[in-house]
Amino acid sequence: MNAPVVATTTSAAVSTERRQKVEEFAYQARHHALNMGEVQGQGYVGQALGSADMFAAVYADQLNYRAQDPEWEQRDRFLLSTGHYAIGHYAALAQAGIVPVQELDTYGSDDSRLPMSGMSTYTPGMEISGGSLGHGLPIAIGTALGLRHQGSSARVINFMSDGELDEGSTWEAVMGADHHGLGNLTVLVDINALQADGKTDTVLRTEPVADKWAASGWFVQRIDGNDAGALLAAFDAVAVEAKNAARPSVILCDTRIGRGVPLLEQREKAHFMRIEEHEWKICREQLTAGYEGEK
Template sequence: MSQLTHDRPPAAAAPLEDRVERVAAAAYRMRHYALNMGEVQGQGYVGQALGSADIMAAVYADQLRFKPDEPEWEGRDRFLLSTGHYAIGHYAALAEAGIVPVDELDTYGSDDSRLPMSGMASYTPGMEISGGSLGHGLGVAVGIALGLRFQGSDARVFNFLSDGELDEGSTWEAAMGAHHHQLGNLTAMVDINALQADGKTDTVLRTEPLTEKWEAFGWFTQRVDGNDPEQLVRAFSNASEQASTTGHPSMILCDTLVGRGVPLLENREKAHFMRIDESEWQICRDQLTAGFEAATHEGTARS
């Protein structure tokens, strides 16, 4: 399985079709990594990892500036995982990026592992902040983006949030702060999978219409199918084109499906924290491979 090895994002240099293929292939491998990690524990936030794989692949395979062998390189772009329980998906991205060894994924959630079930910056290379209680990530992202500007750095900050996290008032305070300080070096994305621990998002606290709200808060806002690599690549490109040291922060709202790519899990109830039978893991991998190969064949036939 190939891995990313760049310290500059390839977005400006490669044709759109190549970039989309790169992201789709990375997301496919990341989903496999997530399933393999989930099997170690027999359960976990596997559905979120599968659903958000395309988003994280678009960031790491197409946008983020980093050095795999130097995770704390001063010139790196920062990716902040606001939702600590999505760590399994982030570890898959870090493995694809070459920052975490693929073999180390087998230690996921184990004693003395660098890959705990909730993201911890003190343990994991490439993990910028520790996750836990929701609602803190965007505030930290605002502070980092402002600090980078004061340092004269051209590094960008990418912040991953969930739709349930938009229930938190601190998120909206940070949104106002980003606009107030004109943090054009900040791009945030929201995984809108319509599900949270206590039920469907719109029954816990209705936050729509999200596009209009983020625009009203002064953000350059786009809404896309978060499981469509081409839409994601285009959206991140649009955000990159208007990124600057001073300007509008960017928001990409991503509608996704929990368990995406594995039909067995896409329709499973109580999908926030999945318990998957021992006999089902290989079925999940087979379904993932079959779906990816079918999509790849269809794309080849069209071209």
């Protein structure tokens, strides 16, 4: 029997304190992303803003790590498959205390530990070098298998994009994770409906994507990826599932590129943004006004 597809919304079981902690983390991470973007005047700023809540739920609530010891053996592993999302990951690493906030000013510069595409050889807390889409999930499976063979209780969380669902290697990995019963693996998919060559449904239609993951034996949830409460409730459901069944979990997160900054949410060419010098101040003002208005 196929796994059930669960539509998850904000749960009453998620405390206000817990939700607010994630929202504050995401707000600060968005500011970090804007600051880094201004260093270059362009980049994958829209993805960083859109996925900030996902990163925040991981680092502010879920991940077991030691900020001063990124190589701690018992840490949970967070794998960024989408290397071009590094700007969003760096923002989270800085907010989590793994990378110094002041180092964000070196983003994309020569000899920086923060290149525009994530590389594990340079950046503390970066587990893999991403970029060639479709590689992250196969590596996550190997990591989850290795941890299980070692008797480790550490979890693996793999972040990927909806564009990666175009890759055959992704679907081979989806089947492999089910075959091996990897209950210690959770995948987050950022579904922002846009990739380099255009809208995802015009490049290669992948819907009904939840049914496809479910047909491969995964525990599937589809949520609003910009809703902190929904993200936390989804992770809570994954924890319950892991106690009852040895199978991997996926949280499909519908997000909006540029989330929190209306000026950028409305950009037509949003995959790789070029932002004018005078617009950065407007972006920060809009981000702050929106956050304070929602409190």
